[in-house]
Amino acid sequence: KSVILDSFEQLKQSDSVTSELSVQVTKNLVALTKLITDIKSDDADEDSLSLEYTLKRAVKLGNNELVSTPQIVTHRTLVFNYIAAVALQMAPQIKDLLSIILTPLLREISDPSKTNAELKSHAQEVLDLVKSKFVDDETFTKTLLDVQLMLTRKRGERNAKRKQ
DSSP: HHHHHHHHHHHHHOOOOOGHHHHHHHHHHHHHHHHHHSSOOOOOTTTSSSSSHHHHOOOOOOHHHHHHTOOOOHHHHHHHHHHHHHHHTTTTGGGGHHHHHHHHHHHHOOTTOOHHHHHHHHHHHHHHHHHHHHSSSHHHHHHHHHHHHHHHHHHHHHHHHHHH
C-alpha cells in the first residue's frame, strides 16, 4: 500500500519532474494495480488496498489539480492515462467501478467553460476506449447517463447556491 501511496505522491510532484518520470510512475502504478487485483484480500474495508481504492486515489489527484490550478492539466492527463491503461488491462474488474472512472472524464468533456481542447479530446479518447472494452453497451450507457445526471444536478445545486 505504501508503494502505491508513494507513487501517487510522486505524481503530485510531477510538475517539478520530467514528463518521462511521470509517465514511468504512471506505468508503475498500472503494474501495481494489476498486481493488487491478482491478490485477493480477505478484508474489504474502505482503507484496504483494492482496485476501487487506487482508482479513487487517482481521481482525487485529478480533482485536486482541477480545484487548485485549473489551467494546469498535467495531473489530469496522467490520471486519464492511468484510467485508460487500467481499462485496457483489467476491463472485467472495472465493470463495478465504472461510475468512478466516468465521473472525471465526463466532467472534462461536458463542461462548457473548459478551454483546454487538448485535454478535452484526450478525455474523449479515453472514454471511447473504456466504452470499447465493454461488451454490454446497456450497462455502460446506463452508468454514463447516471453520472451525467449526477454531474448536472451538482452543477445546478452550485448555481442555485451562488444565486442566493
